Amino acid sequence: MTQTSTGTRILRLQDLSLSIGERLLFKQLSLELQAGQCLGILGQNGTGKTTLLHTLMRLRPAPQGRIELCERALEDWPRETLATHLGILFQNHHDVMPATVLEIALMGRHPHLANWQWESREDIAIARDALQALGIASLEKRDVNSLSGGERQRLAIATVLTQRPRLFLLDEPGNHLDIAFQVQSLQLLRAHVQSHQAALCMATHDINLAAAYCDRILLLTGSGEVMVGTAEQVLSCENLSRAYGCDIRRVVVEDGRAVFYPA
């Protein structure tokens, strides 16, 4: 690893083993994520992408092995402070009660405020900036239940941006988004991560999205085996075909990028 100015270690997994019930998803996974880096988590349905993200978010019982966030063991973080360093974008959003777009985005400030404290002008400015960046500033006063799927997803991304965590955990960030918004959102998130000394893990079923935006890839097979490394190391036709159980081909397009497609 080259020594650069972005040498801050955000996440470190050591000998992590994860199972759901009796089923072992993977064992002895070790990896590190530095500030500015993006990790793509790939794998077939049910191989544990979401489970891994929820485990990192401490929404599931502690697994075997060690997880460190910002040089501190995950289980040592008090829940309130943890949420100022770790933010997650969930796959689904359930809105039962009415709320405006701005009110939802402001919820990202919740972990930064004390119990009696109100959102300051600064908090509101952070939320508005995030809505602006995602192109939904004009919807500020709309009821969240009146949004389209894509608008709701962009609001969820704006909320996690408003939270300003050190580590972003994104579960299918491309959900419901048109290709233009996928590109725009991920470019935005990557730029944010690089300028704010943060890091990002995203679980996705879209190999090309991961190839385009992630410098490191974790490929889950669901059978205990994992592949982890740089995008060039992991994203080979052989690895992908084995992990996805279907023949996957690769072409290099004009600008030198590799594109993957099923045969």
Place this chain on the structure above:
Amino acid sequence: MLARRQWALLLILLVLTLLGFLVSLSSGSAGLGFGEVLQQLLHPDAGLENRILFELRIPRSLAAFVTGALLAMSGVIMQVLLRNPLADPYILGISGGAAVAALAAILFGLGGYWVSEAAFAGALLSILLVFGLARSSHHWSATRLLLTGVVVSAGWGAIINILLTTSSNNSVYSMLFWLMGDLSQSRVGAFSVIALLAGLLLMMYYARALNVLSRGDLQAAALGVPVPRLKLILYFTASLLTASAVTIAGSIGFVGLVTPHMLRMLGARDHRVLLPASVLLGGSFLMIADSIARTIIAPQQLPVGVLTALIGVPAFLLILRHSARHLPE
């Protein structure tokens, strides 16, 4: 930062509450109108009017306000706890337990005080029963809690029907009044007032966390809300508020269900506004309903529970129609 509109809403509700008190104090079979009430409040004398006001009307208005406030706040909390807009203070069977105990007390010919005490004991029993049953698995989900509460509630309902069908005509009349919710025998004790204020203070402390919790358990946990602990607090707070209300006046329907929705439609979605607003609106709503209940067919009195629905249904539908078009700030 609280938007100007939200301050305005709270201010309007405060004025409504004061008006509600005056209306409530001026209604009744004895001809003691607005003017006399003000006169007695400002310059009390030792006459009959003074005694009617201070010994009958003020305690009753206060009972109506406190009961309505308790129910409305409990409704707000239950709706967040169960993440269900149909939740009301009685959905988890608290009023059922209270009713069975109260009806049993009436059946044994016990008087007003004992009926209240029995109701409170029955409510507590039901709270612990539902809690114990819903908790027996380590996963304490809203669905499980809701199902347990609804089923326990149905069980209480069966016992209530047994009591009603096997009792003498005389006691059935008192039982029906109790079941519909009635303030004519009500006195509000220090306990209920303390429960209301303490409950409000505790919930205000968690108000922003309630906003986050209403987005779902996972989202709330991810934003640092201690979800299991908060849910326990919510369950017991809402339950005790409901138990206090039921003890004062039996099970008055509708206030706890619609007050929170009306306020949300008027723009009070943030629990830091919604909670105090529900106290004011629920309280004044019940005071006004009770004023009508005791004057509309005077000298006879209607159970106030009948009136809450009669006034509440059109008011609610009107606001619903209006708010379907836009969401206020």
